[in-house]
Amino acid sequence: MTVIEFGSREYPERLCDLANPPDRLFVRAPVDADRLRMLLVPPLVAIVGSRSASVAGVAFARRLAGELAASGVGVISGLARGIDAGAHEGALERGGRTVAVLGCGIDRDYPAATMPLARRITTEGAVVSEYSPGTPPAPFRFPERNRIVAALADVTIVIEAAARSGALITARLALDLGRDVLAVPGAPWTTGSAGTNALLKDGALPLTDTADVLVALGIDPGAARTDDPEITGLAAKVLAALRREPVSADVLAARCGLTPAGAATLIVQLELDGIVVREADGRLVPTR
């Protein structure tokens, strides 16, 4: 464990923008102060959102984080399940930088759902907290933790947040710091996006693809646009069928004239390419 005191040379400068900067930061071993410093070099984004996000939402977070990581952007988040976990994973997948800020002591295995991910971040990224080891998780600590997430990042991205989501607190804290907030718009009839839509009304920047983030960060998006391989043939037809509405594999097969086996094969290929995800009820949703 490494402890970084407020006022020390290693203390992240950006935290000083906060009205109430943390007295010290605890960093989970084996990461040391120098390594953390490298992880926190701009550009950085915070990616936050609902814990009970849709599978498609998590997939979007993952892809976005991955593409940002590939453009050299680091990802800060809170290690919660759902959007947070997707963002961390996406960044790690592309060998990018990622830092998890906990709302409890860094020695706590919390949340349980993201433990395997936490282990990866411990070595490949960094796990930090302002709370001394042993501090248990508590509801009131999470909003407090969110100010660190917002302060470390250049911009804060909100993907899927319901009307009273903790992610909105992070967004507000980011605005207080004068940082940009980007929000992913959702259909008005999905309650899971009420919070992000409200942010957009209040002036958050709409986010529909990675380029939006890069522009907000002042990076030329031209270089990064080549990420998606072009989809052609039957896969394109399948994807077009899914764009109208998420449907089951059976409906998809009927619309595209495929056998159950043929549809299953094609869908798995699209899943593995990260183009399509399966919701909990088995319906298929495109991620781009």
Next chain:
Amino acid sequence: MLTHARAYAVIGLDAIPIEVETYVSEQDGAGAFTIVGLPDKALQEARARIRSAAAAAGLLIHKAVILANLAPAEVRKEGAGFDLPIALAVMAGFGWVNQDTLGEVAAVGELAFDGRLRPVPGILSIAEAAVRDGHSTLLCPEQCAHEASLVPGCRPIGCATLREAVRILNGEDLPRPVMERQPRAVLPVPDLVDVRGQPSARRALEICAAGDHNLLLVGPPGVGKTMLAKRLPGILPPLDDEQALLATRIHSAAGVLPDGSGLLRSPPFRAPHHSATTAALVGGGSKIRPGEVTLATCGVLFLDELPEFRRDALEALRVPIEDGSVRISRASGSLVLPSRFALIAAMNPCPCGSPDAAACTCSRERVQAYQRKASGPLLDRIDVGVHLARPAPEVLRNDRPETTLQVRERVLSARAFQAARGFVNGRIPVGRLDELAAPDEQGQQMLDQATTRLMLSPRGVHRIQRVARTIADLAGEIEIGSDSIAEAISLRLGSLT
């Protein structure tokens, strides 16, 4: 006078020989009738039945002192099947039956007060054991004769009454020929062609039948989960002689063999209600009885509303599913019964069972608890998962279901490949997977990609290999290509597995 007769006690699926010894003294005149040798209550009451039945046959025994001993003494004897052998040994004691003739046969049957013989469970086990012990002739109730005759080498003599049994033993009557009993109208096995609008679920069912994989169906009420499950026995291969005898013996021992059904030739289908106790599922109880897992042997065990089953009952299913056998231990002894079946389970996506996700009122926590309850104990025993939704009109329009016969044809040919390899795919041991179910190069690439992308556990990878082997077998392909692997990957439940 000391006389004896040969009886059998059914223990689990086996029968063990019991020597009935009787001592009859007409002089003592006190009229006592005692049965010793660890008899249960029903067997104690044989005394009343035997006295009355003997009287009905015109033979008065109530004044004599009668002692009956059932050996070996330490084996607990249960049920009324000992009525006939005890009665015959007593008759021999009075000199009404020839002891030498009686010594050549085995006997089983319950007596009614008027002397009629009533059928008892476990005849098949008794007949098998009798033949094994060199007693090819089995004296039994006439309703049981057909069942006993299913055992090769057994010559059952069916009797309607105690009097008839005595007359046959004394050579005064000829044994009547064993009548094939009129089977009750056999319900036709429902056809797979009836399941419209669920093509991928039908496909999953076919794959499970072909490779002996366990299946979990998830979908709202009314989409056809039970319909599908009931059609699984129809597409499974019919039982071979050995399986047929085993399944029939199990049903006979449990006393649930339908009257006159003969050998069970189609795979049994067992669907215990979710309120079933652990003992009902895996067997046991104070009197050891085969449970549902044993009754489903060579057939299908269907667990509808999986998360509603008691947690301890689901836990208790793990070992029978894994080992294909179940050990039941009770104060009265312990025995091992077979439990090799195809498992098919069904559940709603959430506890409220609303027809679509939008109408669901369950909290996230409740849904998770519900799903965890199902997946916790049995998750790693389920190879194939499939979501069912209300069929959309376009699916119904385009769906062209095949008949059970058409599907079974493919299942049988896929099973032939597996027989040649020595394992059904669902039971290939982990150690032999790389030899028997290795994907080709592209298949392996896809499997590797899926492993990282979908964060599959090693067990998840093995599951995909086994299922992909079956998919390739169904297509008649030697190599497991990427298409087979992809389809196997698709047969999982996002939220549960």
